[in-house]
Amino acid sequence: MPELIDVHCHIDDDAFGSDLDKVLENAKKVGVSCIVTSALDEKSIKKTEAIVEKYKGFVYCTVGLDYSLLDEEKVSWVMDYITKNKERIIGIGEVGLDFFIFRNDALQERNKAIFRKWIEFAKEMRMPIVVHSRSAGKYAINMLIEAGAEQVLMHAFDGSVGYAIEGAKRGFYFSIPPSIVRSEQKQKLVRHLPLENLMLESDSPVLGPEKGMRNTPSNVVISAGKIAEIKKVSYDEVCQITTKNARTLFFKNSY
Ligand SMILES: [Zn+2]
Numbered sequence: 001m002p003e004l005i006d007v008h009c010h011i012d013d014d015a016f017g018s019d020l021d022k023v024l025e026n027a028k029k030v031g032v033s034c035i036v037t038s039a040l041d042e043k044s045i046k047k048t049e050a051i052v053e054k055y056k057g058f059v060y061c062t063v064g065l066d067y068s069l070l071d072e073e074k075v076s077w078v079m080d081y082i083t084k085n086k087e088r089i090i091g092i093g094e095v096g097l098d099f100f101i102f103r104n105d106a107l108q109e110r111n112k113a114i115f116r117k118w119i120e121f122a123k124e125m126r127m128p129i130v131v132h133s134r135s136a137g138k139y140a141i142n143m144l145i146e147a148g149a150e151q152v153l154m155h156a157f158d159g160s161v162g163y164a165i166e167g168a169k170r171g172f173y174f175s176i177p178p179s180i181v182r183s184e185q186k187q188k189l190v191r192h193l194p195l196e197n198l199m200l201e202s203d204s205p206v207l208g209p210e211k212g213m214r215n216t217p218s219n220v221v222i223s224a225g226k227i228a229e230i231k232k233v234s235y236d237e238v239c240q241i242t243t244k245n246a247r248t249l250f251f252k253n254s255y
Pocket of ligand 1: 010038094
């Protein structure tokens with residue numbers, strides 16, 4: 001069975017509780033060898049710490065701050081936490097821009113200022129950065145390029161193909177959620193980006209194949225299947241290359 005990696009999800013979410021064991025077992029059954037869950041605030045970090053400890057060697061985490069919080073104090077707290085716990089964290093994020101939430105200039109500027117801090121922090125820490133960008137793909141890609149960011153994963157990118165290609169040229173990766181089966185934009189993205197720049201994500205509990213249904217990490221097989229169909233390559237090849245990409249970004253030597 002080919003190996004898959006879910007590079008982005010939120011299994012600390014309240015949507016998972018008593019059945020998390022089963023959810024993770026189901027993922028293993030379909031070939032998922034590793035899950036990267038993303039913590040988004042203080043409470044989420046505490047919960048994620050316990051999950052990573054419990055499922056050591058299977059669940060890893062990135063740590064960031066909910067992009068909807070324009071809160072410098074919280075940003076500093078999370079950065080401090082990451083600095084002190086670097087060995088336990090494999091990346092920064094998710095962090096980023098959300099111009100669907102922030103619709104006026106003043107708020108968008110504050111959102112950008114915080115994102116700029118995160119980009120610099122990730123560079124300083126020499127850690128990968130996992131980027132959220134909603135209705136702001138162009139700005140996120142431009143800011144990352146301007147800052148000279150290198151280890152970048154754009155998750156569930158909703159921007160245009162042109163900007164995605166600019167990012168891919170700089171070595172940015174793009175992770176594709178199971179919602180690709182119902183998203184023309186994601187299908188287009190996959191059509192135009194090289195497989196060498198793609199990874200698989202579930203973004204559980206959201207972005208599942210069916211809108212509104214709880215998504216789980218095992219659904220990365222749906223992303224892989226759809227990518228194989230679009231790229232006209234085998235499912236195995238998609239798993240092999242996306243797994244290799246995930247290892248290159250998050251686990252330079254081994255895991
Ligand atoms: Zn997410």
